[in-house]
Amino acid sequence: MTxxxxxxxxxxxxxxxxxxxxxxxxxxxxxxxxxxxxQRVRTVDARMLKLQRAGRVGFVGSTVGQEASMIGTAAPLxxxxxxxxxxxxGGAALMRGLPLGEYIAQMYCNAxxxxxxxxxxxxxxxxxxxxxxxxxxxxxxxxxxxGAAFAAKKQGKDEVHTIYFGDGATSSNGFHSGMTFAxxxxxxxxxxxxxxxxxISVPSAAQTAVARWTDKGIAYGVPAAEVDGNDVLACxxxxxxxxxRARAGEGPTLLIVKTYxxxxxxxxDDPTVYxxxxxxxxxxxxxxxxxxxxxxxxxxxxxxxxxxxxxRELTEETDSEIHKQEAAPGMPLRxxxxxxxxxxxxxxxxxxxxxxxxAERHGEAQKGDGAFPL
Amino acid sequence: xxxxxLLGAVNDALRTAMRxxxxxxxxxxxxxxxxxxxxxxxxxxxxxxxxxxxxxxLSEDGIIGAAIGMAMxxxxxxxxxxxxxxxxxxxxxxxxxxxxxxxxxGGQYTAPMVIRTPYGGGIxxxxxxxxxxxxxxxxTPGLKVVIPSTPYDAKGLLxxxxxxxxxxxxxxxxxxxxxxxxxxxxxxxxxxxxxxRTVLEGDDVTxxxxxxxxxxxxxxxxxxxxxxxxxxxIDLRTLLPLDEDGVVEAAKRTGRVVTVTExxxxxxxxxxxxxxxxxxAMEYMEAPxxxxxxxxxxxxxxxxxxxxxxxxxxxxxxxxxxxx
Numbered sequence: 001m002t003x004x005x006x007x008x009x010x011x012x013x014x015x016x017x018x019x020x021x022x023x024x025x026x027x028x029x030x031x032x033x034x035x036x037x038x039q040r041v042r043t044v045d046a047r048m049l050k051l052q053r054a055g056r057v058g059f060v061g062s063t064v065g066q067e068a069s070m071i072g073t074a075a076p077l078x079x080x081x082x083x084x085x086x087x088x089x090g091g092a093a094l095m096r097g098l099p100l101g102e103y104i105a106q107m108y109c110n111a112x113x114x115x116x117x118x119x120x121x122x123x124x125x126x127x128x129x130x131x132x133x134x135x136x137x138x139x140x141x142x143x144x145x146x147g148a149a150f151a152a153k154k155q156g157k158d159e160v161h162t163i164y165f166g167d168g169a170t171s172s173n174g175f176h177s178g179m180t181f182a183x184x185x186x187x188x189x190x191x192x193x194x195x196x197x198x199x200i201s202v203p204s205a206a207q208t209a210v211a212r213w214t215d216k217g218i219a220y221g222v223p224a225a226e227v228d229g230n231d232v233l234a235c236x237x238x239x240x241x242x243x244x245r246a247r248a249g250e251g252p253t254l255l256i257v258k259t260y261x262x263x264x265x266x267x268x269d270d271p272t273v274y275x276x277x278x279x280x281x282x283x284x285x286x287x288x289x290x291x292x293x294x295x296x297x298x299x300x301x302x303x304x305x306x307x308x309x310x311x312r313e314l315t316e317e318t319d320s321e322i323h324k325q326e327a328a329p330g331m332p333l334r335x336x337x338x339x340x341x342x343x344x345x346x347x348x349x350x351x352x353x354x355x356x357x358x359a360e361r362h363g364e365a366q367k368g369d370g371a372f373p374l
Numbered sequence: 375x376x377x378x379x380l381l382g383a384v385n386d387a388l389r390t391a392m393r394x395x396x397x398x399x400x401x402x403x404x405x406x407x408x409x410x411x412x413x414x415x416x417x418x419x420x421x422x423x424x425x426x427x428x429x430x431x432l433s434e435d436g437i438i439g440a441a442i443g444m445a446m447x448x449x450x451x452x453x454x455x456x457x458x459x460x461x462x463x464x465x466x467x468x469x470x471x472x473x474x475x476x477x478x479x480g481g482q483y484t485a486p487m488v489i490r491t492p493y494g495g496g497i498x499x500x501x502x503x504x505x506x507x508x509x510x511x512x513x514t515p516g517l518k519v520v521i522p523s524t525p526y527d528a529k530g531l532l533x534x535x536x537x538x539x540x541x542x543x544x545x546x547x548x549x550x551x552x553x554x555x556x557x558x559x560x561x562x563x564x565x566x567x568x569x570x571r572t573v574l575e576g577d578d579v580t581x582x583x584x585x586x587x588x589x590x591x592x593x594x595x596x597x598x599x600x601x602x603x604x605x606x607x608i609d610l611r612t613l614l615p616l617d618e619d620g621v622v623e624a625a626k627r628t629g630r631v632v633t634v635t636e637x638x639x640x641x642x643x644x645x646x647x648x649x650x651x652x653x654x655a656m657e658y659m660e661a662p663x664x665x666x667x668x669x670x671x672x673x674x675x676x677x678x679x680x681x682x683x684x685x686x687x688x689x690x691x692x693x694x695x696x697x698x
Contacts, residue, residue: 082447116480125479132446133479137470143439144471148447150440154399154425155448173463177436184431339481340515342539345568345615 003218005225005253007241011233014286016294024076024237028301034075034232035292035302036310038067041091042289043314044100047322048107048122052267056326057107059121061087065230065262068288069194071095072235073257076243077162082130084145084163086138087122087266088194089131092164096129101321110328116339117331122266130159138199139165139172142191146178146252149187160246162190162239168199170216171207179220179254186251190242191222193254194229196261201274217254229259230288233295260286333359333369349374378558381551383525384414384490387532388452390562392422395450398536400427402437402454402490411456412492412551438464438489442472445485450536458493458545459502465510472541473516488535488542493521494586494636495668495682496549500675506585506637506668511543512614512646518542518567519614523588525556527611530565538567547586554589567612570620576606579692580624582647583634584610587683591634594688603696613643618650625651629660630695636682639667661698664691 008021026034041063048060063070066088074083074092083092094103105112107121115125115133125133134141145163152159169175170193182189195213197204210216217224223245227238235257242253260283264271271280289307296302333356337348344352349372359365378386391398400418402410406429409416418427430437434455441451455461461468472485495504511519518540522528528546535542573588574595583591588609595605608624610616625631631651633644644665651663666683674681 114480114482115478118478118480123478125482127482133475133483135470135474135478137466140439140467140471143436143467144443144446146436147440147443147445147451149443151444151447151449157447161443173435173466174439177431177433177439180431180433181436181440339477339479341518341615342476342484347615347618350618 003221003223004214005223005241007225007227007238008234009226010228010231011237012231012291012295014291016291016298018295023233024240026236031296032301034071034236035296035307037071037075037091037095038232038289038292039307039310040094040314041067041071043311044091044094044103044318047315047318049267051107051322057121060267061122061265062263062267063088063091065283065288066194066196066259067091068232068292069229069235069257069259072232073162073192073239073255075236076240077160079129080157080159081243082132082145082148082159082161084132084141084161085124085134086141086165086169089164090122090124093124093126093129093131096126096131098124098126098129098131100317101324102126104321104325105328108325108328110325111331112325112328116335139169139174141165142169142172142174142178143181146182146185146187146189149182149189150185153188158247160188160190160243162192164192164194166199167193167195167197167204168202168207169193179217179222179252182252183221186249188246188249189252190239190246191252191254192239193256195256195258198261198265198275200265200269213256214254222252222254224254224256226256226258229257230286230291232288232292332366344372346374375557375559377555378525379552380522380525380528380547380554381412381414383528383558384532384546385416385418386558387529388415388418389421390529391452391533391536392418392426394562397448398426398450398452399444400452400454401430403432403456404429405454410454412548414490414546415454434460434464435467438467438472441487441489442467442475442485445487446475446483450486452488452490452536455489455491457499457503458491458507459505461491461507468511468517468541468543469514473514476540477516484539485541486539488532488544490532490544490546492548492551493545494547494549495673495678496586498675498678501672504673504678506635508545508613509637509642512643516540517614518612519545520567520612521545521547521585522611523547523550523585523609524554525558527565527571529558530563531567531611533562534564534567537564545585549586550589568615568617569612570617570624571609571611573607573609574605576604576628578604578628579630579632579696580606580608580628581632581634581688581692582608582610582621582624584613587634587636590683590685591688593685594692597685597689598692601693603692605692621647621650622654625655626658629658630698631659631663632666632688632691632695633664634666634683634688636668638670639665640670642667661695664695666691
């Protein structure tokens with residue numbers, strides 16, 4: 001058996017021309033919609049970075065350059081499928097139904113944040129589209145997705161669990177155990193390695209000695225394919241194949257989605273310390289949005305100048321939501337001890353009461369922050 | 375009511391839970407056909423099939439990680455870690471993920487699951503088959519930590535743990551697996567996860583203990599009784615969240631407190647009991663609050679019977695606080 005799936009690496013070349021590979025079956029309207037989703041990711045990202053620079057939000061994991069990898073792979077998912085994410089898949093959640101207001105509320109960690117302001121910025125979740133809460137620890141979501149896929153199979157649920165992680169995460173325990181368990185269980189799962197070249201400051205070459213990243217699947221018995229992550233249609237097509245395999249009971253697939261992290265790891269990171277402009281520059285020419293826009297323009301799906309108009313609209317939409325979230329209150333103090341357990345246990349009530357006594361003495365308690373009756 | 379060993383009660387609880395609720399799955403290393411290295415899962419695969427009681431690849435990190443995903447998607451997983459000493463590859467999954475999921479998601483996602491694991495010394499298992507690591511886990515908000523000491527409690531606490539909406543680490547005192555017997559109801563019942571158990575009533579000295587130390591303390595209490603010292607013995611049984619009010623109440627009753635654990639002393643559970651007593655019942659204390667524990671060393675092999683607190687060490691501590 002071969003463990004390398006025969007999937008086109010590229011469908012649109014960097015100049016926006018078709019490579020001749022058979023394109024996914026999408027209507028013009030659907031193709032245009034894909035572009036809008038990608039542009040939204042970039043627009044929101046740029047706005048969040050500005051807010052970070054202005055000191056309004058604390059932390060941004062920029063996704064510039066990775067829009068196609070995220071949107072292309074997530075677009076063929078059904079609503080019932082799950083997307084287990086890492087740092088940079090928030091845009092996929094937006095496409096799948098996470099309201100923009102909730103996205104921004106999470107960046108502000110305010111009272112509208114469904115996670116109640118408990119996670120640092122850029123840690124999205126959205127129950128409505130099966131986008132679970134994730135931790136900052138690398139690779140831990142991988143076995144979760146596998147266990148959930150196994151549970152779906154057991155319950156006869158028609159769900160595929162797609163599990164996203166970066167190239168650095170392939171070195172983690174979670175990758176090893178997740179791949180092992182998924183293959184043994186033939187779990188309906190897809191492993192999506194967004195290979196963006198860097199794990200903060202450590203290059204992908206320092207994560208593994210394998211020359212072809214798809215080889216990582218062989219030892220686990222997981223078929224793999226590599227796709228151009230800056231080509232949204234190649235990503236879409238590869239994910240469709242992997243999803244079909246999962247739905248047909250053929251087990252998990254590993255996709256290596258080759259892209260590039262154009263910015264630092266986060267707003268707190270200066271990438272010029274560890275990489276040169278000479279490395280980054282060629283990737284500017286491979287920009288996924290420019291490429292897809294050219295492709296759409298060449299087919300008359302996008303009129304010349306239309307992309308700029310879309311960007312303007314998305315900026316307005318984003319700014320309007322930002323204004324709303326700016327005005328939202330912070331979390332009440334009582335949330336300090338809530339959701340640790342299903343019910344607040346007595347020792348946490350006492351700890352809170354003692355804290356609130358002090359806060360009241362110093363005039364810092366807010367309305368509704370009252371002590372628990374003990 | 376049937377007389378059962380603690381091991382039999384664990385098996386009974388699993389069987390009862392799996393009969394009641396189809397979403398309960400039991401898995402881990404060697405738990406299937408073999409029925410576990412201690413036979414805690416004996417016969418379960420035969421009754422419920424490989425679909426519900428099965429062996430996994432040999433990765434604790436994977437077992438617990440996958441269990442979390444199962445719990446998040448509608449199942450009630452019961453994962454066995456073969457020896458508590460082998461749990462550390464899964465420490466991250468337990469501490470960073472299972473225990474924090476509800477909190478970090480604002481209550482949107484939860485991981486109702488049970489991790490069963492045999493712990494403690496007494497079987498000549500050396501330093502990797504004997505540890506008592508409860509303190510590591512009791513330092514983890516969001517997790518519940520439960521240790522039974524009788525067959526009745528083993529079944530009732532395990533059933534309560536499986537029904538609990540939060541992740542529970544259920545530590546089974548392997549030294550007691552076959553050495554304690556008791557009456558166990560055949561039907562479903564639960565023992566509340568937030569109360570202590572009074573093992574023995576007494577007025578002179580309070581001894582707190584749990585798991586395999588309970589019979590040791592009972593023996594010491596019987597020796598003390600012969601010397602005219604009446605000992606109140608409290609089995610803590612749910613270490614996290616602890617019934618702190620129950621502890622304080624029991625401490626105040628005698629004003630003399632000893633805590634017995636087989637785990638190492640420093641930063642251990644006995645220290646926490648001492649701290650609670652010092653903070654909330656200091657004015658009632660007639661003597662220093664003492665600890666009887668294992669040594670701050672790795673768990674020994676040939677000398678384990680010296681490492682483990684025995685009735686002599688416990689009675690010494692009882693007499694010390696009594697005569698202070």
